Each structure stands twice: as C-alpha cells, then as structure tokens.
Amino acid sequence: MRLLELKELEPFGVGGRRECYVHPENPSRCVKVLRTDDRRTVRLSAKGGLIPPSWRRQYDNNADEARELWRIHRRMGDSMREHLPRCYGFEETDLGRGLILDLVRDHDGRISCSIRELISRGFDPSRLRSAYEELSKFLLEHRILTRTLHDHNLVAKNLGNDCWRLVLIDGLGDPAWLPVARWIPVLGRRKIIKRLDRAWPRIISFAAGGGVSEQLRRKSSWDQGFLRHRGE
Ligand SMILES: Nc1ncnc2c1ncn2[C@@H]1O[C@H](COP(=O)(O)OP(=O)(O)O)[C@@H](O)[C@H]1O
Ligand SMILES: [Mg+2]
Numbered sequence: 001m002r003l004l005e006l007k008e009l010e011p012f013g014v015g016g017r018r019e020c021y022v023h024p025e026n027p028s029r030c031v032k033v034l035r036t037d038d039r040r041t042v043r044l045s046a047k048g049g050l051i052p053p054s055w056r057r058q059y060d061n062n063a064d065e066a067r068e069l070w071r072i073h074r075r076m077g078d079s080m081r082e083h084l085p086r087c088y089g090f091e092e093t094d095l096g097r098g099l100i101l102d103l104v105r106d107h108d109g110r111i112s113c114s115i116r117e118l119i120s121r122g123f124d125p126s127r128l129r130s131a132y133e134e135l136s137k138f139l140l141e142h143r144i145l146t147r148t149l150h151d152h153n154l155v156a157k158n159l160g161n162d163c164w165r166l167v168l169i170d171g172l173g174d175p176a177w178l179p180v181a182r183w184i185p186v187l188g189r190r191k192i193i194k195r196l197d198r199a200w201p202r203i204i205s206f207a208a209g210g211g212v213s214e215q216l217r218r219k220s221s222w223d224q225g226f227l228r229h230r231g232e
Contacts, residue, residue: 065118120211149199152225170227
C-alpha cells in the first residue's frame with residue numbers, strides 16, 4: 001500500500017487536535033492527521049450537563065469534518081470553496097490516516113494566516129469587516145452550522161489591494177446531542193446568527209487586548225493559530 005510520507009516534513013500548522021502538512025504531491029492541498037501525543041486536546045462530541053459523559057463519543061475531528069464537508073459539497077458543489085475547503089477524502093500516511101483538503105493560499109502563493117495570527121502581529125481587524133459580512137451571508141444563505149467561530153479557525157485569504165476573504169478551515173457542524181438545528185431551518189438560522197453575533201465582538205476585544213502574548217505561545221500545547229511556515 002502507498003503511504004504518503006509526512007514524518008520528515010515540518011507541519012505548517014499544529015492545532016490542539018491535528019497536525020497539518022502541505023500535501024507532498026499537490027501544493028494546493030493539505031493533509032491533516034490526528035495528533036496522538038499526550039498534550040493534544042480531546043473533545044467529546046456533545047456538550048451540555050444533561051448528557052452523561054459515558055454516552056458521548058470521543059470526537060474524531062477528521063471523520064466528522066469529512067462528513068460535514070461532503071454533505072455541503074453534495075448540496076452546493078464547488079461554490080462551497082469560496083469560504084470552506086473542499087474535502088478530497090482520506091489517504092494513508094506514515095502518521096496515520098490523513099484527511100485531504102484544499103489548502104488556503106494568498107494571492108502570492110503563501111499559506112494564508114489565521115485571524116488570530118494577523119491580530120497578534122498588529123493587524124487591525126476592522127480591515128476584515130466586509131469579509132466577515134460576506135462570510136456571514138454565505139453561512140446563513142446556505143444554512144451552514146458551525147461550532148463556536150474561533151479566530152484560529154478562520155483564515156484570511158489575502159486577495160491583494162487590501163481585499164480579503166475568510167475561509168472557515170475547522171469547526172463545522174453542530175455540537176448539540178440532538179441536531180434539531182439541522183432539521184428545522186428556522187432553528188438552524190437562529191443558531192448561525194448567534195454564533196456570528198458573538199464571534200465578531202470577540203475578535204475585536206481580542207485585538208484590543210493585544211492578541212496572543214509571547215508567554216502564552218511558549219507555554220501552549222498547540223501553535224495558537226500561528227503558522228510554522230507558509231508553504232513556499
Ligand atoms: N486548509 C487550510 N488552509 C490554511 N491554513 C490551514 C488550513 N487548515 C489548517 N490551517 C492552519 O493550521 C492550524 C491548525 O489547523 P486545524 O485544522 O484548526 O487543527 P485543529 O483541528 O487541531 O484545531 C489552523 O489554525 C490554521 O492556521
Ligand atoms: Mg482548529
């Protein structure tokens with residue numbers, strides 16, 4: 001069986017749960033493998049005090065994300081790629097099963113930074129306001145449910161001339177145990193609006209606080225949305 005060799009490569013991004021590599025054979029795609037080290041974050045699939053922990057599955061980011069992205073692609077085709085990566089399935093790697101996705105790059109070919117990294121480097125988030133509105137419109141129009149919209153899961157694609165597009169690269173789906181928001185459109189929309197209304201003020205106040213400190217970055221078990229390299 002053919003294995004993609006990642007072990008000797010430097011991941012460009014390391015989140016709490018996954019390591020992300022440029023696909024060795026296709027620079028427009030990335031490969032995400034689950035972290036197996038002891039410092040990774042483990043998430044349970046459902047939130048809420050009512051569900052006993054033993055009823056909750058351990059959440060496999062890659063499997064759940066693939067399912068969500070396929071579902072969206074079936075519904076709307078490649079136009080999803082405006083604000084979401086397209087999913088190309090799984091490939092075996094020397095670090096376990098890897099999920100293959102679009103890799104978001106700026107107009108000059110460098111891997112796009114997360115909002116969290118940009119802000120921490122002094123970028124004024126008001127420059128992303130219209131891109132955020134466009135993303136909001138997209139999520140609502142296509143009724144795309146998300147978890148909490150985190151600044152490290154939104155990457156800002158620099159299109160040149162201070163034009164930006166936001167792409168949600170992680171955090172799709174509905175963490176509720178009973179997915180009623182998926183079944184009942186009006187509840188779905190309400191939930192999306194709630195997520196969107198909360199995320200923007202959080203981005204602004206995070207910027208006002210100066211972003212990620214050096215100290216936090218040093219002691220964190222993940223890269224805090226900072227890229228290790230930009231895939232050049
Ligand atoms: N498709 C992508 N395009 C560009 N950058 C990405 C992409 N996927 C992940 N990244 C970067 O890698 C980091 C970690 O990836 P992520 O999928 O969020 O891991 P985790 O599931 O562990 O949180 C992100 O914060 C982002 O900066
Ligand atoms: Mg993430």
